[in-house]
Amino acid sequence: MKYMLLIHQGTAATPRSPGEWEKLSAAERQAVIDDYRAITQTPGVTAGLQLAEPETATTVRVQDGTTLTTDGPFAELKEAIGGYLVFEAEHLDAAIELAARVPAARMGGAVEVRPVVEW
Amino acid sequence: MVAALEQAFRAHWGRVLAALIAFLGDFDLAEEATQDAFAIAAQRWPRDGVPVNPRTWLLTTARNRAIDRIRRDRKLAAKARLLEPPGAKEDTVDEADFPDERLELLFACCHPALSIEAQVALTLRTLGGLSTEEIARAFLVADTTMAQRLVRAKRKIKAAGIPFRVPPAHLLPDRLAAVLAVVYLIFNEGYGGRAQVAAEALELGRALAELMPDEPEVHGLLALMLLHDARAAARFEDDELVLLADQDASRWDAHEIAQGRAALDRALALRGGGPYVLQAAIASLHADEQRDWPQIAALYGELSRVTGSPVVELSRAVAVAEHEGPEAALRIVERLDLGEYRYLHSTRGELLRRLGRGSEARRELELALSGSPAGAERRLLARRLAELDARG
Numbered sequence: 001m002k003y004m005l006l007i008h009q010g011t012a013a014t015p016r017s018p019g020e021w022e023k024l025s026a027a028e029r030q031a032v033i034d035d036y037r038a039i040t041q042t043p044g045v046t047a048g049l050q051l052a053e054p055e056t057a058t059t060v061r062v063q064d065g066t067t068l069t070t071d072g073p074f075a076e077l078k079e080a081i082g083g084y085l086v087f088e089a090e091h092l093d094a095a096i097e098l099a100a101r102v103p104a105a106r107m108g109g110a111v112e113v114r115p116v117v118e119w
Numbered sequence: 120m121v122a123a124l125e126q127a128f129r130a131h132w133g134r135v136l137a138a139l140i141a142f143l144g145d146f147d148l149a150e151e152a153t154q155d156a157f158a159i160a161a162q163r164w165p166r167d168g169v170p171v172n173p174r175t176w177l178l179t180t181a182r183n184r185a186i187d188r189i190r191r192d193r194k195l196a197a198k199a200r201l202l203e204p205p206g207a208k209e210d211t212v213d214e215a216d217f218p219d220e221r222l223e224l225l226f227a228c229c230h231p232a233l234s235i236e237a238q239v240a241l242t243l244r245t246l247g248g249l250s251t252e253e254i255a256r257a258f259l260v261a262d263t264t265m266a267q268r269l270v271r272a273k274r275k276i277k278a279a280g281i282p283f284r285v286p287p288a289h290l291l292p293d294r295l296a297a298v299l300a301v302v303y304l305i306f307n308e309g310y311g312g313r314a315q316v317a318a319e320a321l322e323l324g325r326a327l328a329e330l331m332p333d334e335p336e337v338h339g340l341l342a343l344m345l346l347h348d349a350r351a352a353a354r355f356e357d358d359e360l361v362l363l364a365d366q367d368a369s370r371w372d373a374h375e376i377a378q379g380r381a382a383l384d385r386a387l388a389l390r391g392g393g394p395y396v397l398q399a400a401i402a403s404l405h406a407d408e409q410r411d412w413p414q415i416a417a418l419y420g421e422l423s424r425v426t427g428s429p430v431v432e433l434s435r436a437v438a439v440a441e442h443e444g445p446e447a448a449l450r451i452v453e454r455l456d457l458g459e460y461r462y463l464h465s466t467r468g469e470l471l472r473r474l475g476r477g478s479e480a481r482r483e484l485e486l487a488l489s490g491s492p493a494g495a496e497r498r499l500l501a502r503r504l505a506e507l508d509a510r511g
Contacts, residue, residue: 089280090280090282091282091284092232092279092280092281093282093286095280096232113279
C-alpha cells in the first residue's frame with residue numbers, strides 16, 4: 001500500500017516562522033530537525049516538498065468560466081497543509097506509526113494519513 | 120432442524136467468515152460466500168442430515184461458493200488470479216488449512232482508525248452474525264443508516280489497508296484495550312434491557328478468553344460481564360429499576376456468578392490488576408451476602424488510581440458511605456469535578472437525605488431528575504423524591 005501523509009502544521013512552530021521557532025529551546029529545535037531527517041531516511045519514504053507558509057497561498061476557483069482567486073488557503077489557516085510525504089508500507093498500522101513520529105503531530109499540528117489510489 | 124441450523128449459525132458464523140476473509144482478503148465477498156453457505160445448509164441439511172463436521176462443511180461450501188462467484192463475475196477477474204495458487208480447486212478443505220482467524224478479524228473490526236460506532240456495528244455483524252436490521256434496532260438507528268455505516272467501515276478497512284492481524288507486542292496493550300472496550304460497550308448496550316445484545320457480548324467475551332488465555336484483562340472483562348449479567352433478572356421488577364441494595368438475591372443466577380468468579384480467579388492467577396479485573400473483583404464482592412464495604416472501597420480506590428476517573432471516585436464514595444458513614448462520603452463527593460453528571464446529583468442527594476438534610480437532598484434529586492432520560496431510571500428518582508416529600 002502507498003500512503004500520503006499530509007502534514008497539517010497547526011500551531012507547531014517551524015523555521016519558516018522565526019518568531020515562533022526561536023521560542024523553542026535549542027534542544028527542541030534540534031529534535032525537530034533530527035526527527036524529520038530520520039523520517040525522510042526511513043525505508044519506503046519518499047520525501048515531499050516543503051510548502052511555504054499558508055498565508056502565502058492563493059486559492060483558485062472557476063465559476064461560469066471565470067477564474068476567481070482568494071487570498072489564503074482553502075482550509076482554515078491553522079488547518080492548512082504544511083508539507084507531505086509518501087510512504088510505501090504493508091498496512092495502515094505502519095503508516096500510523098510513521099505519522100506519530102512527525103514532529104508536527106506532537107506540537108499542536110496533525111498528520112492525515114490517506115491511502116494513494118493505485119491502478 | 121431449525122434449532123440445529125440456528126445453533127450452527129451461532130456457533131460457526133464468526134469462525135467461517137473470519138477464515139474466508141483471511142483467505143480472500145475481501146470482506147464483502149467473504150460475507151456473501153458465508154451467507155451462501157448457510158443458505159445452502161438450510162436447504163440441504165433437512166434433506167441430507169447435518170454433516171458430521173458442520174464447520175468443515177460450511178467452510179468448504181463457503182470457499183467453493185466464493186471461487187464460483189469470482190469465476191462468474193468477470194469484473195472480479197483480478198481477484199481470481201490471487202486465488203489460483205494453493206489449492207483453489209473445488210474439494211473438501213481440511214480444517215487445518217483454515218486456522219481460527221477470529222482474533223485477527225476482531226482486531227481489524229476494532230481498529231482505532233474506524234469510528235467507535237463502526238467498530239461496534241462491524242463486530243456485531245462479522246463475529247456475532249447479527250443482521251444489519253438487528254444491529255440497527257439495538258442501537259435505535261434506521262436500517263439504512265446502519266447499512267451505510269457497515270458499508271463505509273468495510274470499504275475503509277480495504278481502501279486504507281487496515282491489517283488483518285493480531286497486533287505485535289508493542290501495539291497490543293492499546294489495541295486489546297480497544298477490543299475490550301467495544302465488547303463492554305456492546306454488553307452495556309444490551310444490559311439496558313436488550314438481552315440478545317448482552318448475550319452476544321458474553322459470547323465475544325468467552326471467545327476472547329479462549330483465544331487469548333494469557334491476558335488477565337480478557338478474563339477480567341468476561342468475569343465482569345458474567346457477574347453483572349447474573350443479576351440482570353433482579354434489576355427490574357414490573358419494569359421498574361431495582362438498585363443493587365434492594366435486589367432479591369434469590370433471583371440472581373448462582374451458576375453465572377460461579378462462572379464469573381472462576382474467570383476472575385483466572386485473571387488474578389495471571390496477576391491481573393487492570394480496570395476490568397478490578398471491576399470484576401468489586402462485582403464479585405457485591406454478590407456476597409454480607410458485603411465487605413471496606414474492601415469494596417479499597418478496590419474502588421485502586422480503580423480510581425488506575426483510571427484517574429472521577430466517576431470511579433463517585434462509586435468509591437458510595438462504598439465509603441456504607442462503612443464510614445454519609446459524612447465521609449460527602450467529603451469525597453464535594454471534591455469531584457463532574458459538572459452536571461446526573462449520578463453526581465443523585466448520589467449527593469442520597470447522602471444528604473441520610474444526613475437528614477432534606478431540602479438540600481431534594482434540590483439534588485431534582486437536578487438528577489432533570490438530567491435523566493425518560494424511563495425506569497427517571498421513575499426511580501421520582502419515587503425517591505416522593506419518599507422524601509412524604510417524610511417531610
